[in-house]
Amino acid sequence: MKKIGFLGPRGTFTEMAAKFLFPQDERIPLKTIPRTIDLAFNKGTDYAVVPIENAIEGTVNVTLDYLIHQKPMPIVGAVSIGIAHHLLSASRKEFASIAPKKIISHPQALAQCHAFIQEHFPDVIVEHADSTAQAAAWLAKHQQDDVCVIANREAANLYGLSIVAEDIHDYRENQTRFLVVSASHQQEQLVTKQAHVGEVTTLMVTLPSDFTGALHQVLSAFAWRKLNLSKIESRPTKTGLGNYFFIIDVQQLMDDVLLPGAIAELNALGCKVDVLGSYCTYSDQLTRVEK
Numbered sequence: 001m002k003k004i005g006f007l008g009p010r011g012t013f014t015e016m017a018a019k020f021l022f023p024q025d026e027r028i029p030l031k032t033i034p035r036t037i038d039l040a041f042n043k044g045t046d047y048a049v050v051p052i053e054n055a056i057e058g059t060v061n062v063t064l065d066y067l068i069h070q071k072p073m074p075i076v077g078a079v080s081i082g083i084a085h086h087l088l089s090a091s092r093k094e095f096a097s098i099a100p101k102k103i104i105s106h107p108q109a110l111a112q113c114h115a116f117i118q119e120h121f122p123d124v125i126v127e128h129a130d131s132t133a134q135a136a137a138w139l140a141k142h143q144q145d146d147v148c149v150i151a152n153r154e155a156a157n158l159y160g161l162s163i164v165a166e167d168i169h170d171y172r173e174n175q176t177r178f179l180v181v182s183a184s185h186q187q188e189q190l191v192t193k194q195a196h197v198g199e200v201t202t203l204m205v206t207l208p209s210d211f212t213g214a215l216h217q218v219l220s221a222f223a224w225r226k227l228n229l230s231k232i233e234s235r236p237t238k239t240g241l242g243n244y245f246f247i248i249d250v251q252q253l254m255d256d257v258l259l260p261g262a263i264a265e266l267n268a269l270g271c272k273v274d275v276l277g278s279y280c281t282y283s284d285q286l287t288r289v290e291k
């Protein structure tokens with residue numbers, strides 16, 4: 001049985017993702033995303049499952065930055081999970097009669113429900129927790145009537161809280177993509193074939209400084225080879241204002257010809273290229289996106 005680290009406690013969305021990919025394995029809840037990554041890096045777990053991107057709020061910067069700057073590890077898989085947020089209370093009151101002074105949750109969850117909070121509780125104090133389930137566990141312990149948390153149904157059941165408002169995320173199509181990273185395992189077939197929706201190679205490209213049209217030339221190296229890109233994102237190198245690198249997702253696994261050719265072309269332009277992973281992607285929606 002493998003050991004899977006995830007952002008805990010039990011009842012997080014990350015646990016849903018870990019359970020989906022590793023239903024038979026031992027799942028180990030950890031307090032924060034960095035700690036989850038640390039343990040996999042030190043080979044205390046076989047895999048870490050960490051959130052990377054949300055359809056409403058975008059990249060989970062702490063995951064990307066920590067993986068790049070602190071504990072680099074290959075990405076060996078990714079899974080997208082449908083995300084539904086609910087407002088949870090320790091009391092049994094109806095929505096119309098609650099007046100929370102404070103709403104606690106993970107910053108990503110709070111951001112995904114921003115419009116709901118503004119509309120219904122414009123003066124509420126918003127407090128960050130390490131995860132949605134951690135906020136739910138706190139409320140179950142402290143039983144405060146004037147506090148609500150945002151978390152999922154599983155957390156409501158686990159911690160005995162009631163759902164006072166359902167599906168409070170601001171846009172219906174809410175999904176989060178989670179990465180599976182490992183210091184000890186290669187990419188492998190993680191779940192049943194039906195959940196497999198595609199393949200990705202993630203590259204980190206640092207442009208040479210002061211090179212007019214560099215990004216244009218980088219993109220051309222993929223374009224003329226007909227390599228499809230599904231994401232391009234810039235993040236600061238943390239070496240000075242205005243210094244950025246690019247994270248590029250190419251929609252295919254590493255091959256012998258096209259991707260090595262594109263990388264060689266980028267190197268010739270003076271770019272530094274790191275392959276962060278070449279892996280299969282999965283989804284709980286069970287639909288294969290044909291290329």
Ligand SMILES: O=C(O)C(=O)C[C@]1(C(=O)O)C=C[C@@H](O)C=C1
Nearest residue numbers: 012013014051106108131132176
């Ligand atoms: O707090 C949780 O339940 C998590 O699993 C973290 C997390 C995230 O960081 O994006 C995961 C999915 C949702 O987007 C909200 C929160």
